[in-house]
Structures are given as structure tokens and as C-alpha cells.
Amino acid sequence: MSLFGSLYVGASGLQTGQNALNTVAHNLSNADTVGFTRQQTLLSDRQYNTLSVRPKSVANQQTGLGVCYADVRQVRDYFLDQTYRRESGRSAFYEVSYNTLTEVETLLGELEGESFSNSLNNLWEAVQELAKQPASSVTQGLLIQRASQFVEQASNVYSALSNYQDNLNVQLKGEVDKINGYAERLFQLNNDIIRIEAAGVEKANDLRDERNKILDDLGKLGNIDYTEDLEGGVTVKFEGHVLVNRAMTFKIGMDVDEETGFYTPFWLTDAKKIPQEDGTFKYQIDNCKVYDMMQTISTEANTDIGSLKGMLLARGTHRADYTDLLDAEKYNDEVSSSILMNVEAEFDNLIHNIITKINEVLENAAIKEGGTYLRNEDGTIIQLFERIACDEYDADGNLLREDLTPGKEDTLFTVANLIVNPDLVKEPTKLGFIKMDAKEDYETAAELQKVFETEDYNLNPNVTTKTNLVDYYSSIVSQVANTGAVFNSIYTNEQATVDSTEYARQQIVGVSDDEELNNMIKFQNAYNASSRYINVIDEMLEHILNTLGA
DSSP: OOHHHHHHHHHHHHHHHHHHHHHHHHHHHTTTOTTOOOEEEEEEEOOEEEEEOOTTSSSOEEEEOOEEEEEEEEOOOHHHHHHHHHHHHHHHHHHHHHHHHHHHHHHHHOBTTBOHHHHHHHHHHHHHHHHHOTTOHHHHHHHHHHHHHHHHHHHHHHHHHHHHHHHHHHHHHHHHHHHHHHHHHHHHHHHHHHHHHTTSSOOOHHHHHHHHHHHHHHHHHSOEEEEEOTTSOEEEEETTEEEEOSSOBOOEEEEEOTTTOOEEEEEGGGSEEEEOTTSOEEEEOTTOBSOOTTSOOOTTTTOSOOHHHHHHHHHOSSOOOGGGGSOHHHIIIIITTOHHHHHHHHHHHHHHHHHHHHHHHHHHHHHHHOTTTTBOTTSOBOOSEEEOOSOEEOTTSOEEEOOSSTTSOTTOOOGGGEEEOHHHHHOGGGGOOBOTTSOBOHHHHHHHHHHHHOOOBOSSTTOOOOBOHHHHHHHHHHHHHHHHHHHHHHHHHHHHHHHHHHHHHHHHHSOOHHHHHHHHHHHHHHHHHHHHHHHHHHHHHHHHHHHHHO
């Protein structure tokens, strides 16, 4: 090789050493950048020139043309990435469930400084006092007062549970908007990465870092699968459906229930549009929902992954009441898996049983005694509790309270349609408890006491142990606390798995200052060696030229 050709060999060493040092500097400057992946420099020989071919020799006579900067690759472990994204999604699912149970336990235990259990106990104590002196205006007034407080507090608890459902519903929409935003950005990154890497000159590593960070975040929201093609584009599936590929994005829409306002995620591209008379259209989403909520939640089947699914399950599909407990099959299919619906149904069942049993005792006493006993002037039987007859509005026309069960019998009491008899609130002594023979009605008062003491109630169709109405509420609270402890244990274990996986992943993708400093010294020495090599060639050329010139 000529001396001038040797200068190009040295120049390749300088250029390669400089580029390698730039990579080291890039690693060090992004050591604390979230989502950054350590980049590794790969060097290789340039093409060799063959000077002569000698069959009898071990090797041909060749001369090298220097070194080249072969590649700058990201150092990642595909299987650790998969494990991290799956387990972080599972951890997020149980975190949502645990947080919901914690909030529900707080709502049941104390609401605005007053515990519902106190109002229940106060009503029970008022019934006990009535049993001692049923004809006393004091004990009758105390019963009506405690009943009013009981109804008010029950309404507050149920409203708080419903409001938390609405809160989760709002969060659901935010999560879906985030998923759609991720899909759009992934589509852009796919195109940018393919365009940059198409020439085979460089890798779009920083864009790949952003894409990997999005996949990490997307894995927390739901169960994802992804594959990268030969050109660098990634196809991502969300809950088994393509979310984004090289050609397009598949957005998630939100169907709104007209009665509850609850959102249901569905795949927009798969839904059938149904035109409406007003020029708008609705979607037929029966066969394109993102989630099949009838699936059994199982770690083995990977159906317990993602905060979005956790929120959907916790929120449920509607406002539950005691009627959801009447059909065991319906309860197990639609209610049991939802934290809030389950508690709403059990809580409403408690209120329903207390109300209906008390009214039943008064009705039986009125029928038994006959005459005007426990009856209004028009002959109708006096009930302690009544359903709201119709929707109530304020002076401005705003709905204050809605009759959710219009046209049904008065026995179908739920928290949503319950009030204390207004006539008794004005005049508690209308109860009387003086029988037609002018004697105090101790028997009816004792029957009211038995309403709370009889152990004849199940929390739900799956619980065989019976309890009385006094302990029913504490059983609900205990059930929520125990379930919360189970979810907390699962979440803690899952988070430990996520942390250990991330630690193992950071050992690979993370930047080590010591390692980078060693690389810096190595490439500096290589750069200096190339520089000295060029100096030697330069001196040789100078000597030859000076000699020839002389």
C-alpha cells in the first residue's frame, strides 16, 4: 500500500475513535434519562486488498484498509421486556382493585365524620326502647328521628359508592384517550424509524427508546403483544386486537349508556354505524367490545392484566341494588366480579330488608287488630317507610331525586327511592301502639325487635352463613376488609416481581459509569494510536519529499 493510502487507514481510525467516543458521551449524558437504553459500539475491519494468491501459503498476501464503525446497537433483553410489561400490567390490575376496596372500606366506615353503623345501631336502640314503652310519645318520636337519620345516612353511603363509580368512569375515558394517543405516536415512530434505517447507515436508537417506553406504559394499561418486522416497524396488539401496525392505527371508541352514563370501550373500526333520525349515528358494539367481561379472572389465562380492565371490573355495568342478589346465576355472571356493584347490592339488600320487614310487621298488626289501628283516616295502613311516588325537582327544575322503579309495588324498596313517612315525621304519635281494646301493643313492638335479631339473611348467594340485620353491615365491612387484604397481598407480590424484573433489565439496558469510563479510555487510546500512526506516515512522506528534492 502506498504511503498516501496508509493515511486513509489512519484517518479511518481517527473517525471511528471519534464516533465511538461520541457514543460513550451520549450514554453518560443520558444515564438518568427515563427509558434510555445503553448503546454499544461495534467495530469491524474494512475490506482487504489481495496483493497475491499463493496456493502453497497458509494465507494470501493482503493489506487492510482500516477500521469501520459497523453498528451502534441497543442492549436489550427481549424476554425481560416481555416479562416486565406483562407483570407490570398484572400489578396495575390488582393495584386498582386494592385501591378501590380501600376507598370503599373508608366510605363504609366513616362518611363526613359520621359512621353509618352508628345510625344503624341508633335505629336498633330506638326499637329496643319502643319495646319497653310502645305507647310513649317519647319512644315513638325517638324511633321516627332515628329512622330519618338512618335513611339519610344510608342514602349518603349509597351516593358515595355511586359517585366513586362515576369517578372510575371518568378515569376510564382518560385511560382510553391515553391508549389512542400511544397508538398514534407508535404509528409515527414506526414510519420515522423505517425511514431513517432504510439506507442501512444508522439506527434510530433514540426513537426506539421512545417506542420502548410507550410499550412499557401501554403494558400497564392492558395485555399487549408485539412483533417487529425486518424493516423495524412494530405491530402491537391490545387485548388480542391489532392496535397499530405499519399501515394504520385501530382506535378504541367509548359507547355511553344513556341511563348510567357508563362508558364501554369498543373497537371503532369493527363497529357497525346505525344512522339516527337527527342525522347522527350510533354504534352496534355487541361483537366488538374490547373486553369480554364474562371471562373468568385468572393469572393462568392472563385475564388479570391492565389497569383499564381493573377499572371496568371495579366500576361494573350499572347501579346495583338488592334485586341483583335474587338470581344466583345473574349475580355470578354480572355482579360478583365488580367490587362496587357487589357492595352496592349487599348494602341495598340490608336497607331493603330492614324497611320491608318493619313495614310488614306494622301491616300485619293493622290487619290483625282491624278497625282504625295503625291506619290513616282514609283506611290505608300506616307504614313507617315509603317509596318516593315520583321524581322530585327543585324550584329551578333540577332533578333532586329520581323514582327509579315507577309503577312497581311499594314493597320494592331500594336506597334510591326510600323516605320516612312524611305524616309520621310531622306527627310520630300517629303510630299509637294502642290496640283496639285500649291496651299497649307490646306484641307488635316485640315483633319489630325480632326483625333485627332473626338470623335469616345472607350477604350474597355465594355466602351460606346467615346473619341478623344488626350484624349484617359489619359483615359487609369485614368482607371488604378481608378481600382488600387478599388483593393487597397479591399486589405486593406482583410489585416485587415487577421490581426484580426491572432490576434485571436495568443491569442490561442501564448505563454503568465505570463501564463507560473504561470505554472512554479505550477509545481515547485508539484515537491517540491512530493519530501517532498518521504522524509517522507524515514524517515518512516529508523525509522522502525532502530527499528527492535535494
